[in-house]
Amino acid sequence: MPSPAAGSPFDQSRYQVRLDWGRAGLERLAPADVVVVVDVVGPSSAVAARIAAGAEVALAELEAERDGGAIAAAAAASGSLVLLGCLRNAGAVADAVLGEQQRRGARTSIAVIAAGEQRTAAAFDGSEGRPAPVDAVELRFAVEDLLGAGAVVDALSRRGLDHTSPEAAAACEAARGLGGAVRHLLTASGSGQELIAAGRRDEILAAAQLDVDAAVPTLRDGVFTVA
Template sequence: MTASPFDQSRYQLRFDWGRDGLTRLAPADVVVVVDVLRFSSTVSARVAGGETVAHDEAAHAVSRNGAAVASAAAATGAVVFLGSLRNATAVAKAVLAEQNRRAARTSVSIIAAGELNGPGDAAVLRFSVEDQLGAGAVFAALEAIGLDHSSPEAAAASEAFRGLRSAVRHLLTASGSGQELLDAGRRDEVLAAAVHDADETVPVLHDGVWRAYEAINAE
């Protein structure tokens, strides 16, 4: 099968958007799903607090989009992590641990969930600044520990986070998604999602449940 010019297969670190982006990229060993407002941040905080979170329950209560990307990623056989601003460095460490466990070069696709506008199958994926920054934070953390064979798309996301890191709180509250949540009385959730490296735990999808990656490895 001929490689697509858009599958980023020549790179270890890859980046795209939504379920279509996941399909567009070459299959990866690890997929990190980033849905900052609110799927990744909410589940990450709950798992960091010692909970296990049923995927279907979180999908229904928090986000149909990020959850759908995670389900599609799991169907490929990849290890599926949830990444966000809150746990970016922890995700990078988990990716490195996974590579060490495999004792082989590990390919990583980071998928920004974006936002879906419209009903059902007619919904259109919208760019979301919070997911761009969340993905960039994970890429920057991966590069900091030496995993830096990045596609141009991944490198651009990383540099976006680096350049805007000091403004992340403002950007999340001022973004369309942030404003929508502020209008719904969820300001505290937006502010919590904007905290960089607040959590040291990485949710991994295992048998339909989000659990701490460290707990899975301890079994």
């Protein structure tokens, strides 16, 4: 549950739109009214597509899938409204957040959490068959999540929710500046190459599309439904 020390220089509490990485980043930030979890080649894109097709998705289905599910569960436990965001629905997520602020009739704080990827140190050095120490788990920077989180921050800014932390602003400018190269960046990234090697090129290409889904997975009572 997010509970940063009072006055922490890393909680970004002075800003309306905040950004950090992984479960630790969620815990580091000041509690927010809305948490947007961005796991572009994990739950965010996949669940957005299923929700758009009319399905409902239980949170329990995601908690074992990559890292976004665990972050969403922790954010829900804190009492925040939890949304799943990605490149495919960045604009729709911003619309949902703006709608939530209008519903509340008050300034609404937003934490955008880029999931990254938790892997053992052994997996990073290419020796996945060798056991790693229990504490040798590292968060891998994932360019797809940086761009997805930045796209969400950019969409929020374009709707007037632009009091962003430096961390959020940097991700936003990355998404703006590299927007024309997203397809190449995702397919050439570590995550993209891993999916391509597994015969799943279509998944990374689908995840690289910007603003093609109007559905925003919203967590209510342990189930993701349309916002």
